[in-house]
Amino acid sequence: MAEIPAENYSPSWGGDLRTPLPLTGDERETLTSSLDWHRRTFELKCAGVPAERLSEKAVPPSGLSLHGLLRHLTGVERWWFRIQFAGEEVPLLYYSDDDPNQDFDSLDGDPAEAFELWRAECRRSREIVAAAPSLDATGVRKSTGEPISLRRILVNMLAEYARHNGHADLLRERIDGATGY
Template identity: 75%
Template sequence: MPRDTSAAPDSRRAQLHVGSEQPPLRRRDRAPPLCRVGPRQEAGIIARVIPEDSYSPVWTNDTRSPLPLVGEEREMLTAFLEWHRATFELKCSGVPAERLSEQPVPPSTMSLHGLVRHLAAVERWWFRIQFAGEDVPLLYYSDDDPDQDFDSLDGDVAQAFEVWRTECDRAREIVRNAGLDDTAIQRRTSEPISLRRILVTMIAEYARHDGHADLLRERIDGATGY
C-alpha cells in the first residue's frame, strides 16, 4: 500500500517554514524597491524605482522642450516632430564646419552635412510638394543624380542648415493651417494621404536619421547623449 504523503511535507521545506508563514526569498528573487505613482496612489498603482544613474545621459547643453505625457493628438504629433528636429540639430552642434562633411562610417557615404541636406529635401517633399501642392523644385535631386543629398557635398554647410531651417519653418506654417484629416493626393500612388499620416511619416524619418546622427557624431569626436 503506498504511503500517504499528503500531510507530511518534505522535512527541508518544513524547516524553512518554521516560525514564518512564507519561506525566505533568495536575494535574486526579491523585487526591486517600489513606489506609488502620483495622483493614482489611491488606486494602488505602483512602479519600480529606477536609479537616476541607470538612465541614458542627456546631451550636453540640451535645449529641447520636454515631450508631453498627455495631450490631444495634434499636440502629441507636432511635439514629437519638433523634438526630433531639435535632437538632430543638437547632434550637429559644436562640430567644426569642415568635420560635418566627414563620412566616418565607410562604406556608407552618410555624413551630418549629407543628413541635413536629406532632411531639408524630405521636409519640402512631404509638406510643400506632396501635401500643399506647391510648384517648387526637389532639393538635392535629379533623375541623373538622385543621391545628391549625400554624395554631392561641395556646397556650404552653414547654407545647408539655413535651407533646412527654412523648410522646417514653411512646414510648420502648412501644418498650422490644416487639419489632421485634410488630405492630398500622393504622387507616387495617386491615393489620398492625410496630414496625420504625413506627420507620423516625418516622425519616423527623423527618428531613423537621429540614430544615424548619433553614430556619426560619436565617430567624429566621441560625443554621446540622449
C-alpha cells in the same frame, strides 16, 4: 560658420536643452511636438562640429555624413509638406532622376547655408501643418495619385527623423566621441 555654437548644446554629460514633450494633449499637439523634438535632436547632434567635419563620412563603408543627412532631411521636409501635402509647385532639393543621391553624394556648398535652408523648410512645414483644418486633411501622394493624410505624413516624418537621428548618433560619436541626445 557652419557649426552650432557650443553653448546651444550639451553632450551626454550635460542637460537636455530640448523643449520637453507634453505628457498630455491632443493628437496634433502630440505629433507636432514630437516632430519638433526630433528636429531639435538632429540639430543638437550636429552642434559644435566644425564645418569641415560635417561632411565627413565617418562610418565606412557608409556614404552618410551629418551634412548629407542635413541635406536629405531638408529635401524630405519640402517633399512631404510642401509638394505632396500642400501641392506647392517648388523644385525638389538635392535630387534629380539623373542623380537621385546628390543629397548624400554631392556635399558642395556651405553647411551653414544648408542649415539655414533646413530651418526655413521646417518653418514652412510648421506653417502648413498649422493651417491645415485637421489631421484628416489630405494631399496627393505623387507616386500613386492617391490621397495621403496629414496624420500619415507626420507619422512618416517622425520615423524619418528617428531613423536618421540614429545615424547621426553614430556619425557624431566617430567624429569627436560625443554621445547623447
